[in-house]
Amino acid sequence: MSVYTTVTQAELESWLAQYTLGQLVELKGIAAGITNTNYFVTTTQGRYVLTLFETLKLEELPYYLNLMSHLARHGVACPAPVADRSDRFVSLLAGKPACLVSCLSGADVAAPNPAQCRAVGVMMADMHLAGDTYPARMANPRGPAWWSATAQVVYPHMDAADAAMLHEEVAFQSEHRFDALPTGVIHADLFRDNVLFDGDSVAGFIDFYYACNDVLAYDLAIALNDWCALPDGDIDGERARAMLAGYQSVRPLSDAEKAAWPVLLRAAGLRFWTSRLYDKYLPQAGELTFTKDPAQFQRVVALHRQRQDFWL
């Protein structure tokens, strides 16, 4: 359940007077999402998603909201933030930073088919190209420095064999640098629950609050590890080839990116293996959500280590 902060009809009406969206018709909590409070807000003008940010600070939000606005105006399907009469995307509501974004149609897909994987690849490449002209910068807060430090914290909780493997992976990644690969704005969390579909068409990418500037092909590796995964952690080759072909129909990978691809897939697996280990062994106070199993990403990494064919 993701209504942590309650907003009353009267509070919202007074806050909405800052916008040019007509009169409030309905306010309704949304029981999805992990970190923030979300409501559907219907006005005489349309339907929007109201988000109250529970952890992000007012000054951290412009990178994400201006990015979504930038992508939307380039035709990338994502929620478009609505500006208020002072031309701001975010202001305080019930003591929390809050914004309104356009409401997308569609629903997420738990078991994607190859056509859907291809469509995600196409849209991700378009997003990467559209991000070219986005002026703001944000380093990836979940990069190698973060996973190295986090591994140190979780080693004592792990059994010896798993800890040894994690140590090997951190060491392996530290021997590889991707400074020569094309970088840009990446979503960095484009899992199946962050894409809405109308049939086989992408209706929208959502939840941009891990977006940052990093290696573009790494974004594709993160997505592939989730979209094309089988229950045993192996990758479905048909879906993987479809996603890669879709991406490359818009933005072909360079030789350097292809050479780095197997290492990027392991890096993408390591990043989520590490964060899930951390969430399992050091859960945050008041954490309400089901902790996801780190073993899935350990298997993804283990299988990438043995793999010969990377679907390129």
Place this chain on the structure above:
Amino acid sequence: MSVYTTVTQAELESWLAQYTLGQLVELKGIAAGITNTNYFVTTTQGRYVLTLFETLKLEELPYYLNLMSHLARHGVACPAPVADRSDRFVSLLAGKPACLVSCLSGADVAAPNPAQCRAVGVMMADMHLAGDTYPARMANPRGPAWWSATAQVVYPHMDAADAAMLHEEVAFQSEHRFDALPTGVIHADLFRDNVLFDGDSVAGFIDFYYACNDVLAYDLAIALNDWCALPDGDIDGERARAMLAGYQSVRPLSDAEKAAWPVLLRAAGLRFWTSRLYDKYLPQAGELTFTKDPAQFQRVVALHRQRQDFWL
């Protein structure tokens, strides 16, 4: 028919490569609109309207396109221009300045009901408020200097009584100045064919190519003279009151605006009476469209001159 410039599938595909909208699916001419060439363009990403500007110059377009983008990001329902990979809204296609905008649902309404007039009033007031933070400026090219000069051109073609009345109206307006009234961005041509509806809800305002900075209440007067007109040029009081109430539910008129309102209604009538006289007596070479009858606006003005109740 409004395909003056033909665009081939191949030309469009090459031009679309500047955008992040996926692949071209369909290109289809639109048989509506007077001045420009319009096509529906469907890509794997969505449906857009392609406009090739037949008279406006590349350097004149940013005021209009940036305005539509500004209004759309404030939640005002209007076509949102799509930026290309160089972050431009407009570039040359088939030798003409061309842009893509989002495709709105809905259809225009020839015989609006009071609820629809009210909705137009609400949305216009929201548009006026959202325009507050729009930084660019454009003087109204169809203001008093224009109608005075244009009247001189059409007098010789008119019969004596009509010419005398036109002369009286130009003189009457020249005695009134609106410098003290609130100004801002106005649509300046919000007739029934420039609003799309889904039922009684406004799906979008379109055709912003007369937009400019002028007196806000004058925009409402222009709209009211069309939306609430009866075939004999008189105004339907029920629709007029609905439109005014809708507008004022968002942006109440000041005492100064109310005092000027009867004169603004005549000014709005004069502006279209004059332009229709010009189009009738001095049609442009190659003009394909049916010339609209100036007498409608002469009657509107004549009836405003006798009126006591202006629905405020």
